[in-house]
Amino acid sequence: MDEIRTDLCVIGAGSGGLSVAAGAVQMGARVVLIEAAEMGGDCLNHGCVPSKALIAAAKAAHAMTTGERFGIRPVTPEVDFAAVKDHVARVIATIAPIDSQDRFEGLGVRVIRAHARFVAPDVVEAGGQRIRARRFVIATGSRPRVPPIPGLADGPFLTNETIFPLRERPQHLLILGGGPIGIELAQAHRRLGCRVTVLDGGAALQKEDPELAQVVLSALRNEGVEIVTKAKVARVDWSDGVTLHLEDGRSFGGSHLLVATGRAVTFDGMGLAAANVAHDDKGVTVDARLRSTNRRIFAVGDAAGQGQFTHLAGYHAGIVIRQAVLGLPARARTDHIPRVTYADPELAQVGLTEAEARKAHGAGVTILPWPFHDNDRAQAEGRTEGLVKLVTVKGRIVGAGIVGPQAGELIGLWALALSSGIKLSAVAGMVLPYPTLSEVSKRAAGAYFSPKLFDNPALRRVVWLVQHVLP
Template identity: 60%
Template sequence: MSTIETDICVIGAGSGGLSVAAGAVQMGAKVVLLEGHLMGGDCLNFGCVPSKALLAAGHKAHETSEAAFGVAGHEPSPDYAAAKDHVQAVIDEIAPVDSQERFEGLGVHVIREFGRFISESEVQAGAHTIKARRFVIATGSRPFVPPIPGLDTVEYHTNETIFDLRERPDHLIIIGGGPIGMEMAQAHRRLGSRVTVLEGAKAMGKDDPEAAAIVLDNLRAEGIEIVEGALASQIKGSDGSVTVETKDGASYEGSHLLMAVGRAVNVDKLDLEKAGVEYDRSGVKVGDDLRSTNKRVYAVGDVAGGAQFTHVAGYHAGVIIRPMLFGLPAKARKDHIPWATYTSPELAQVGLTEAEAKEQHGDNVFIAKAEFEHNDRGIATGQTKGFVKVMVVKGKPVGATIVGPQAGELIGIWSLAIANKLKMSAVANMIAPYPTLGEINKRAASAYFTPKLFDSALVKKVVRFVQRFGRP
């Protein structure tokens, strides 16, 4: 057993852990990084990267099938195994950025073992004991698999196994109607599978209902069966067949099953009690500074108990670097964090939804809205479905919802505005190239000022006065 003393010990080599390790070591700190599974974590290997790669393959097949702009469409012949080759190729191309070799080249001491606390200032990883001034828990999350009777008797997939499947499912049943379920539903439908989504409550229930309805209508139009209020009560199956029974007595039969009902944080192997770190099923209990009940220990990303997005983990890493390396105070915010579901059309959100804004601010909320059907680039490319909706309080955006083409790209400007407490005039004054989808954000900002300018008796009186008495 060897003992290693270091400034910072990072547990977990996903997005958050890698960002902390890279930033800290390049600014002069000694860093030990522990990873008992795959470098790059869930996002690179099982999550964001492979899912977007598979969606891209599905999009290509769908694009081929549609006749548009004088070009005839034809029945696509998607090769499911080749699509999975594309997924793996994308992972392989990105992997070197997250590799052990790269981080060792930066000066990080990488140990490929799981870490667990043995005291408030020590972690054991394999044959190593690491003593550190600061620890960062960045262990992420894993698929949550509910205890549905019969599930343990059938073969099922999660996001950790579905990308290894080489034979296209004839009929994929997905339990869970959130972002993961909907993205995988569309990808598989466009690659030739029949798809049924069973959601115990409301599909895309955490999103703005007006925006979610547009996505769900489009998915149904593509042939995806989406059943809401369908709580799974029993699962049965045999080779090549699985049957899901729901509490309302309905039964759904398919060839493959994907569980997509949520995430469980990875805290069970850490022995946090020995470190004096409090936690619950949602993650490590941290303050706004992301410190746990043990002031030596920080938590970032999914395991910090908040929004479970890769970019949040990266943001958290930037927050804790300041106090760990420079002794400066820093707190994590939540109001400017965007997220997106990469279906077609995409759905993106930052800050408060319309319902949340009205609940918090009442009649002080102004809803500024612009439709893609009035965006010239959208008209030219046949992408007119959707809208931008901005929640405004006292001249500043407090939230934005976008559903439509490239919503995940377009939401960034509203995150920028909220993060920097900009007024709507900052976006209205922006000049966007013509014609671009980005003009819709400017149009939404302008919609905030329209009634103030065109419906104002005072404005009209001033204009008449200037026209009558002003200099020619």
């Protein structure tokens, strides 16, 4: 068996692995990249990219039905579901060359398309070759979590890995799971002409601020999406389409079933024990520097067990590159990592929610809300649902949630504020173009100072002196 000696071996060609490999090789390190499946990982092929392409098509269809408030007669769109999936495939194909094997080999990375297995703390076998490296990065991502429900595995259920190639429009799509994936795909399919029922064993969007989540869920219900909570499935029957039988005796039937009950990190066959790498069902056990229990092995992205976001994996990649390639100290943090549910309206969060802040800081928490209804651009566009909700402790921003149009874009300001320690006064003092949705953030920040300016007896006395005494 041939042996390759290299500086860095990256296992997994998703967002995190590709970022590490590209950065390291362009800085002069020798890099081997191992990927058993598709280059680009879940985000390009089964996640972020195809879902947002589908959501864009659904938004275009929905716009044709909602013009009456602007004096435009609504029409029922004719949806060619197969052509919509062609659009999704084109978007993937357009982006794919950036993540391709050809591109990375052109950068100087040695790419091996095979399964990787550790056989020693510093050796991996893949594709009939042994790779001995100074440092390793585990960037293997995650896969759909399939619950052990009786009967589920007996039929052709869908996951995010199989729903996007589906070219036949589901007549009635059942979605098991009311998290971001389930909610996004529920609304998209409803707008594309499907009947949709979402079932969740607890509450839909249960990890989000309830006040903000309710705005999204109300919007979906108004569009005709059925959302069933506290729906614990006892068994699945495939005899006539698909039927979910609940523990409380209720049952829900449909033509197709999408399982969107979260994602699981798996290290099957990787030989982590041989590498002295500790792990659990959440991911590799890492320290603040993203090092595993084997100091020469790092983990990034989903594999690191700190969150399942493409942008988090990219951030992790920078932390690892500074250490493994440049020899500089670096530590990862999580308080400034935003997340977005790309429904319409969007829901975005960074830092602590109100409930998390009150649990951590008690009575010292102050909430600063500002509604889109009071924003002139939102009024002009007829998109007044939602609000910005700032979470502060003694005047310091510790979290921000936004539900409303373009929330995913607007949350960037608060991610910067948390990562860089920007004060509320700086945001309140910004000069922004008028009219823009971004003014909701400025107004929310300014709400912290309004009582100090307008309800301050001492300040009123100063103003009286200036106006009546001073020349």
